[in-house]
Amino acid sequence: MTQQMLKLNWLKGVGFVLLTLLALASCAKKDGGKIRIGVFNSLTGGTATFGISSTNGIKMAVEEWNARGGILGKQIDLIVEDDQSKPEEAALAVSKLINQNGVVAVLGEVASSRTLAGAPIAQRAGIPLITPASTNPKVTRIGDYIFRVCYTDSFQGAVCARFAVQKLGLKRLAILKDVKNDYSIGLADYFRKNAEPLGAQIVSEESYSEGDTDFRAQLTSIKGTNPEAIFIPGYYTEAGLIAKQVAEQNMNVKLIGGDGWDSPRTVEIGGAAVEGAFFCNHYSSEDTSAIVRQFVASHVKKYGYVPDAMAPLSYDAAELLFTAIQRAGSTEGAKIRDAIGQTRDFPGVCGNITIDAQRNARKAAVMLQIEHGKLKIYDIIQP
Amino acid sequence: MAQFIQQLVNGLSLGAIYALIALGYTMVYGILRLINFAHGDVYMVGAFVGYYVGRVLNTGQSGASPWGLDFILGMGASMLVCALLGFVLERTAYRPLRKAPRLNALITAIGISLLLENLGQLVFGADPKDFPPLIARTSYSVGNVVFSNIQIIIIVTSVALMLALQYIVHRTRMGTAMRAVSFSHDAAGLMGINIHRVISFTFVLGSALAAAAGIMTGLYNPKIDPLMGIMPGLKAFVAAVLGGIGNVPGAIVGGLIMGIAETLTVGYLSSTYRDAITFVILVAVLLFRPTGLFGTTTHEKV
Numbered sequence: 255m256t257q258q259m260l261k262l263n264w265l266k267g268v269g270f271v272l273l274t275l276l277a278l279a280s281c282a283k284k285d286g287g288k289i290r291i292g293v294f295n296s297l298t299g300g301t302a303t304f305g306i307s308s309t310n311g312i313k314m315a316v317e318e319w320n321a322r323g324g325i326l327g328k329q330i331d332l333i334v335e336d337d338q339s340k341p342e343e344a345a346l347a348v349s350k351l352i353n354q355n356g357v358v359a360v361l362g363e364v365a366s367s368r369t370l371a372g373a374p375i376a377q378r379a380g381i382p383l384i385t386p387a388s389t390n391p392k393v394t395r396i397g398d399y400i401f402r403v404c405y406t407d408s409f410q411g412a413v414c415a416r417f418a419v420q421k422l423g424l425k426r427l428a429i430l431k432d433v434k435n436d437y438s439i440g441l442a443d444y445f446r447k448n449a450e451p452l453g454a455q456i457v458s459e460e461s462y463s464e465g466d467t468d469f470r471a472q473l474t475s476i477k478g479t480n481p482e483a484i485f486i487p488g489y490y491t492e493a494g495l496i497a498k499q500v501a502e503q504n505m506n507v508k509l510i511g512g513d514g515w516d517s518p519r520t521v522e523i524g525g526a527a528v529e530g531a532f533f534c535n536h537y538s539s540e541d542t543s544a545i546v547r548q549f550v551a552s553h554v555k556k557y558g559y560v561p562d563a564m565a566p567l568s569y570d571a572a573e574l575l576f577t578a579i580q581r582a583g584s585t586e587g588a589k590i591r592d593a594i595g596q597t598r599d600f601p602g603v604c605g606n607i608t609i610d611a612q613r614n615a616r617k618a619a620v621m622l623q624i625e626h627g628k629l630k631i632y633d634i635i636q637p
Numbered sequence: 638m639a640q641f642i643q644q645l646v647n648g649l650s651l652g653a654i655y656a657l658i659a660l661g662y663t664m665v666y667g668i669l670r671l672i673n674f675a676h677g678d679v680y681m682v683g684a685f686v687g688y689y690v691g692r693v694l695n696t697g698q699s700g701a702s703p704w705g706l707d708f709i710l711g712m713g714a715s716m717l718v719c720a721l722l723g724f725v726l727e728r729t730a731y732r733p734l735r736k737a738p739r740l741n742a743l744i745t746a747i748g749i750s751l752l753l754e755n756l757g758q759l760v761f762g763a764d765p766k767d768f769p770p771l772i773a774r775t776s777y778s779v780g781n782v783v784f785s786n787i788q789i790i791i792i793v794t795s796v797a798l799m800l801a802l803q804y805i806v807h808r809t810r811m812g813t814a815m816r817a818v819s820f821s822h823d824a825a826g827l828m829g830i831n832i833h834r835v836i837s838f839t840f841v842l843g844s845a846l847a848a849a850a851g852i853m854t855g856l857y858n859p860k861i862d863p864l865m866g867i868m869p870g871l872k873a874f875v876a877a878v879l880g881g882i883g884n885v886p887g888a889i890v891g892g893l894i895m896g897i898a899e900t901l902t903v904g905y906l907s908s909t910y911r912d913a914i915t916f917v918i919l920v921a922v923l924l925f926r927p928t929g930l931f932g933t934t935t936h937e938k939v
Contacts, residue, residue, distance in 0.1 A: 302764050338763070433909060461908045467858035467865075470647040471903035478640040491765065495860055502785045503643075504776050523767050523860070 288331040289324070289585055291316070291575070292351030294362040294372055299339025300465065300491050303517040304364040304564050308386055309334055310557055311565035312361055315572035325579050333357060341371035348372035352379045358585040359383070361571055364564055365489075366390035366437040373400045380587040382594060384575050386568035387536070389513065390440045394613040399591050401613045403571045403602065404536055405637070407437065410512055411444020411487075413619045413635045414534050418483055418510055419452040421621075421633060428458040428481035428507075430472060430496065432488045435464055441487035441512050457481050462492065469496050473503055483508040490515050494523025501527040508532070516563045521627045528624050535620045536563040537604040538631045549603045563604065570602035639781035644904045645897060650788040650857065652896020653795035657850035658873035659880070659888035660802065661843030667819045667883035668839050670739060674746040675726060677870015678753035679719050679844045683851025684768070684861045685761055686715035691769025708771040708790070708856070715852045716845040723844025727837055750870075757863030765862040768855035791853045798849055799889055802842070806885060811838055819883070868912065872899075875919045881932025890930060894918075 293312055296305030316332045324330055333355050335347035344363055351357045352375065360376050360383040363369040369388040376383040377397035385393060389407045394400050418424050427449055432438035446456050457479040460472040476484060484500065484507050486493055493515050500507065511533035520528060539550050539560045549569065553561045577600070578593035579585060600607040605617040621633040658680055665673045690711040730749050734742045776785045806812040817825040818835045826832050855861050876895040880887025895915065902914045922929060
């Protein structure tokens with residue numbers, strides 16, 4: 255092969271790559287009149303049950319809408335990205351959805367730390383993002399394209415504090431929080447801020463880091479301050495283990511958690527140790543209202559098990575988004591954003607949703623108690 | 638005071654596990670002058686073997702009999718599998734590099750470590766698993782201090798294994814050979830000792846101890862995942878350095894100090910410093926006593 259032929263081949267190669275790229279790019283922009291919606295969730299990794307449950311809920315909404323003829327007469331094309339339960343992967347997933355797949359809106363992340371990583375990218379691109387379950391107040395402060403369909407931790411923290419102090423009559427409270435988790439730190443702060451004015455005393459505040467398995471040193475310190483209850487605003491991955499080690503240390507305390515406990519794995523890991531524990535949640539599968547019963551029945555029919563709160567919350571987020579796109583009559587980011595913002599009294603499975611000026615949802619919370627491995631409604635707290 | 642004693646009990650249990658892992662590091666270093674960075678991952682494999690044994694025996698949530706057969710079976714299987722793994726690793730990865738510069742073997746060790754971690758994620762799955770309760774948990778109170786039967790098992794088993802190791806190293810022919818090889822490969826070879834066999838045996842012994850540590854960790858903190866070996870591996874390495882690397886009693890003392898230091902740090906300062914304390918200790922040892930607590934300086938003859 256001569257020098258010239260080599261050069262020619264090289265040029266051909268470059269030309270081919272460029273053409274392919276162009277073809278791919280045009281594919282992403284328009285494809286057969288479908289509306290592309292992106293989802294980023296933790297399908298694998300530490301908090302995989304959150305992402306799987308949430309994505310299942312979204313898929314239910316998509317199927318129902320597509321069966322009825324889609325949005326604005328177009329079928330919904332759902333693109334799901336896994337972020338492996340890591341914030342850095344969440345940011346990558348969102349930019350991939352927007353830049354490569356050309357989605358018109360993004361649904362996702364359950365965990366606040368991962369929504370906080372992904373949402374700024376959607377905000378910069380002018381693509382609306384609705385998080386189903388990220389409760390940390392900072393999430394929607396990122397910008398005017400970021401919404402949520404769940405309550406915030408300032409409300410959840412107040413609910414847990416009022417519940418512990420007023421309903422259970424506890425006066426000496428301890429906190430064990432995850433210092434690597436925005437959700438956990440925020441919830442712990444709001445719990446303290448609300449519990450102290452009610453006359454309770456936070457006798458001890460200890461911390462751990464996501465992924466820890468040994469909490470005995472912290473629990474021994476907590477035990478020394480003799481509390482009546484421990485508030486554990488973490489995720490199910492650690493909550494069950496902490497409960498086990500509380501039992502092992504013969505501590506006679508009540509355990510109270512936030513919505514991060516909502517996974518079947520809490521009971522699987524914790525077993526007898528989480529029996530009698532309370533946690534704040536978005537819905538109860540035992541609710542007798544028609545909308546909840548219908549949702550639970552069709553979820554059981556499709557997936558074969560009773561859903562935790564992540565599925566109905568995500569279903570609500572998807573329904574709200576699709577309705578907003580329908581109302582906007584367009585897939586333009588700014589128009590969808592305005593339509594989402596105008597949502598009032600939207601009937602969701604997890605309660606009626608009104609989006610306020612800060613792009614948060616005002617909703618009731620449910621206090622659940624673990625009894626014989628099942629979740630029982632203990633109390634419903636209105637906003 | 639009760640609280641302090643409780644923290645010591647917690648620290649001692651953690652330290653016993655570090656000590657078991659540190660023994661593997663220190664023995665291999667003593668004989669090969671190699672830091673086997675894959676050692677922490679052998680410990681992870683040990684925990685997973687215990688997990689699968691538990692699944693097969695189907696112990697359920699509540700667990701089997703308090704001092705049961707399940708635990709002994711799991712421990713036996715896991716020590717056996719890891720001993721084999723140690724043998725295979727030495728044979729395939731380290732032996733071909735015996736005559737190569739020391740740095741090559743060190744880099745190979747890091748490579749094997751990454752291989753085991755990623756293979757583990759592929760085979761076992763990346764999500765954490767609940768370790769089956771091979772023994773039912775019970776707690777005993779003495780005054781205000783609470784012991785669990787698992788803590789007692791960890792400490793008793795560790796002490797038994799360490800005594801067995803001391804016996805092997807100081808009272809058997811193989812142990813004598815090990816000490817001879819660690820003194821000088823060439824001289825030991827000239828005396829008719831099969832150096833390769835001695836090195837294999839060292840890996841087998843160290844890996845079995847790591848497996849025991851892995852399975853006891855699974856029982857103690859029942860959540861295991863393929864990356865669980867990284868931090869304990871590093872901490873045990875620091876423990877070995879603290880005790881004087883290459884020195885068997887040093888590794889035990891180093892491990893116990895590390896466990897207690899970590900627990901006291903979390904208990905009285907903050908959990909944020911849990912891992913930092915390890916490296917503070919490492920820096921302090923390297924600054925003030927590079928040979929470790931029990932190490933001796935060897936002067937090179939010119």
